[in-house]
Amino acid sequence: MSKEKTAEKRNSGVPLLTAAMIWLAVFFTLYLNYNLSLPFLAVIVIAILTLEKKGVIESAYTACIKGRKIFLLAMLVGAILLPLALSARPYALHIGVLVCIYAILALGLNFQMGSADMVNFAPAAFFGIGAYTTGILTMNLGISPWFGVIIAAVVTCILGGLVGAPTLRTKGYYLSLVTMALQLIFSLVIVNIKAVGGPNGMAGLPGFAIGSFSLHQAHDFFGIRLPYQANYLYLALLLLAVLLFVAYRVNLSSKGLALNNIGQDEVVARCLGININKEKLFAFCIGGAFCGIAGAFYGHYMSFVGPDDYDFSKSLMIICMVILGGMDNPLGVTVGAFLLIGANEKLRDFADYQMLIYGLILMTALWLRPQGLIPKRVRNYELLFHKKVVLGPNKEKKEAVLPASEE
Amino acid sequence: MALLETKGLSVAFGGLWAVNGVDFQMEAGDVVGLIGPNGSGKTTFLNLISGLYRPTKGAILLNGEDISALKPYEIFRKGIGRTYQSSRLCWDLSVIDNVLLGVNNKHEMGFWSNVFRAKKSDAEIFRHLEKALELLDYFNPKLVDKKYELAQNITHIDRRRVELSRILVSEPKVILIDELTAGLNQEETLHIMDDIKKIKSWLPDIGMIIIEHDMNVMQSIPNKIVVFNAGEKIAEGSYSDIIQDEQVISAYLGGAAI
Numbered sequence: 001m002s003k004e005k006t007a008e009k010r011n012s013g014v015p016l017l018t019a020a021m022i023w024l025a026v027f028f029t030l031y032l033n034y035n036l037s038l039p040f041l042a043v044i045v046i047a048i049l050t051l052e053k054k055g056v057i058e059s060a061y062t063a064c065i066k067g068r069k070i071f072l073l074a075m076l077v078g079a080i081l082l083p084l085a086l087s088a089r090p091y092a093l094h095i096g097v098l099v100c101i102y103a104i105l106a107l108g109l110n111f112q113m114g115s116a117d118m119v120n121f122a123p124a125a126f127f128g129i130g131a132y133t134t135g136i137l138t139m140n141l142g143i144s145p146w147f148g149v150i151i152a153a154v155v156t157c158i159l160g161g162l163v164g165a166p167t168l169r170t171k172g173y174y175l176s177l178v179t180m181a182l183q184l185i186f187s188l189v190i191v192n193i194k195a196v197g198g199p200n201g202m203a204g205l206p207g208f209a210i211g212s213f214s215l216h217q218a219h220d221f222f223g224i225r226l227p228y229q230a231n232y233l234y235l236a237l238l239l240l241a242v243l244l245f246v247a248y249r250v251n252l253s254s255k256g257l258a259l260n261n262i263g264q265d266e267v268v269a270r271c272l273g274i275n276i277n278k279e280k281l282f283a284f285c286i287g288g289a290f291c292g293i294a295g296a297f298y299g300h301y302m303s304f305v306g307p308d309d310y311d312f313s314k315s316l317m318i319i320c321m322v323i324l325g326g327m328d329n330p331l332g333v334t335v336g337a338f339l340l341i342g343a344n345e346k347l348r349d350f351a352d353y354q355m356l357i358y359g360l361i362l363m364t365a366l367w368l369r370p371q372g373l374i375p376k377r378v379r380n381y382e383l384l385f386h387k388k389v390v391l392g393p394n395k396e397k398k399e400a401v402l403p404a405s406e407e
Numbered sequence: 408m409a410l411l412e413t414k415g416l417s418v419a420f421g422g423l424w425a426v427n428g429v430d431f432q433m434e435a436g437d438v439v440g441l442i443g444p445n446g447s448g449k450t451t452f453l454n455l456i457s458g459l460y461r462p463t464k465g466a467i468l469l470n471g472e473d474i475s476a477l478k479p480y481e482i483f484r485k486g487i488g489r490t491y492q493s494s495r496l497c498w499d500l501s502v503i504d505n506v507l508l509g510v511n512n513k514h515e516m517g518f519w520s521n522v523f524r525a526k527k528s529d530a531e532i533f534r535h536l537e538k539a540l541e542l543l544d545y546f547n548p549k550l551v552d553k554k555y556e557l558a559q560n561i562t563h564i565d566r567r568r569v570e571l572s573r574i575l576v577s578e579p580k581v582i583l584i585d586e587l588t589a590g591l592n593q594e595e596t597l598h599i600m601d602d603i604k605k606i607k608s609w610l611p612d613i614g615m616i617i618i619e620h621d622m623n624v625m626q627s628i629p630n631k632i633v634v635f636n637a638g639e640k641i642a643e644g645s646y647s648d649i650i651q652d653e654q655v656i657s658a659y660l661g662g663a664a665i
Contacts, residue, residue, distance in 0.1 A: 245522075246522050249521050249522045249525065250518065250521060250522065252521075253514075253516070253518075253521035253528060253532070254507075254511050254514040254516070254521075254532070255518060255521065257500075257504060257507060257508060257511055258508075258511050260497060260499070260500055260504075261497055261500075261508050261511070264497040264498065264499060264500070265495055265497060267459065267495070268491075268495045268497070269508075270458075270459070270478070270479040270480055271457055271458075271459070271479050271480075271483055271488075271489055272480075272483060272488075272508050272509060272511060272512070272573070272577075273480045273483035273484045273511065273512035273513075273577065274480055274508075274511055274512060275478075275480050275512075276480070282518070286518075376499070378500075378501040378504070378555045378557065379501065379504055380555055381503070381532065381533065381536055384529075385529050385532075385533060387533060389533075389536060389537055389540055390537075391537070391540060391541060391544055391551070
């Protein structure tokens with residue numbers, strides 16, 4: 001399909017091709033069995049590295065921004081087709097949902113770790129707080145899961161601020177230690193509170209439903225029987241798209257720039273009119289809200305909230321996604337989440353060696369490419385806003401005032 | 408009313424008075440040179456004005472308003488910008504992003520409008536962008552072509568110019584320049600001196616405090632020179648007065664020289 005259109009319209013070729021490549025890579029990674037899919041993931045990584053080195057990704061990125069309408073449309077078509085194409089494999093759909101959830105978590109952490117260089121070791125704690133919040137509310141008060149997600153986001157946002165406040169006094173390693181302690185405290189507290197099930201967790205969270213359309217049941221869709229995971233994959237893709245958009249806009253805005261400045265040189269940031277406490281809290285709040293949304297979604301999807309899903313190793317995994325994918329690049333961390341969840345789930349068959357292989361993958365990646373697979377891009381304002389800067393009429397005026405510099 | 412004034416400004420680190428009882432005044436349009444031996448408290452004086460250190464005693468007045476209790480970011484917003492002894496740009500950001508940092512606090516658009524009213528906030532970023540590029544063009548037209556280069560990839564003198572643009576784009580009332588020529592060779596020093604003269608002719612009302620060891624710079628640029636020694640102001644006046652001042656000579660060459 002993409003080839004025919006390439007012939008028709010040259011400009012739209014690259015965006016269409018890029019979208020097609022992205023969805024094909026996603027599809028095959030999820031569809032193949034682990035013995036084929038792991039080599040395929042390796043091929044993807046090598047392909048990304050090679051293309052990045054040759055500048056192909058850069059030019060594809062430029063072309064996709066120029067033809068963004070076509071690119072987004074193609075991505076939308078791909079997103080609609082993906083669950084249909086995977087309808088025979090519920091497990092592949094399940095991995096797809098997990099990828100979206102972890103991509104949201106990585107996006108949340110990216111505000112702190114990627115943009116502002118504050119390594120927060122507790123994203124999984126916020127993930128868990130989101131899940132437990134909605135779990136308690138929906139199971140005990142019987143409110144709708146949709147409201148559960150919203151309240152979870154608000155709660156984690158506020159908690160992010162509360163956790164962020166004491167860490168404002170610390171920097172670098174010390175901040176990381178504080179958040180690490182928070183993560184461990186969270187795990188211990190959750191295991192010891194009987195009301196939320198202790199080590200057994202809470203089971204039986206209600207699934208999402210739109211009116212009478214329950215997302216927790218299989219439905220027929222144009223004659224194709226879609227397992228319930230497909231409904232969730234649609235919802236997860238939608239959620240990821242919205243949050244990716246938010247992350248991208250924040251990254252581009254003055255907020256993103258201020259966070260970058262804080263990450264690189266706090267003294268300079270303070271002397272440039274940036275209220276660093278406010279901006280750091282902002283990073284914690286929005287990051288917390290992202291993690292909370294992901295947690296609430298995950299809880300309702302799995303119908304279960306238990307302490308094991310939100311422990312320290314999960315935090316490390318999310319951190320690895322950000323590092324591997326590319327710090328401070330929303331698209332990069334999404335790719336990181338995709339690769340690591342893909343590899344992680346496929347490695348379940350070697351449960352004993354899972355973490356070992358996982359660690360090896362990560363070490364190799366970091367050794368070969370510390371800046372991440374898709375490193376952060378320079379903000380090219382003229383390209384992004386479709387507008388050229390014309391140096392204003394003031395130019396001549398100023399030069400007239402000036403003494404010639406040869407004097 | 409003086410543009411910037413300090414009254415008995417002092418700061419102590421433990422038992423050491425790094426700046427001790429400095430009374431200082433400058434009017435709009437003044438360019439003040441700050442000289443003194445190493446460790447005489449020049450940079451500490453700038454750090455006090457820019458709010459990085461809290462004064463132990465004394466007051467700092469900007470247009471008659473006491474700013475000595477404000478935080479650095481508030482002081483910057485009041486209109487005092489500064490540069491540093493070594494250039495401190497954000498090396499991972501592009502040249503233009505570094506300049507845009509100077510107007511970062513002037514964005515009226517908050518988080519929600521950035522996300523949901525994209526067109527308006529983009530227009531705002533673009534307005535700042537044009538202003539920033541004009542400044543770069545003004546110092547060195549070649550920098551405009553390098554606007555998307557990372558700051559780590561440009562030459563040292565251009566980094567200094569980016570730093571100056573970053574301050575000027577915020578339309579400050581006072582700029583504090585700490586050893587701009589450090590690490591520059593003779594020719595580059597002349598260029599950067601030209602740049603300072605440009606600023607002066609372009610923005611005649613701006614107040615500048617310049618710390619500099621290069622006496623050629625001190626001779627040609629400032630209209631007033633203040634000499635520091637051991638945290639105290641020991642002399643003030645024009646260049647020709649200063650070089651004949653006995654206290655200054657003794658501070659630089661040691662008491663035995665007289």
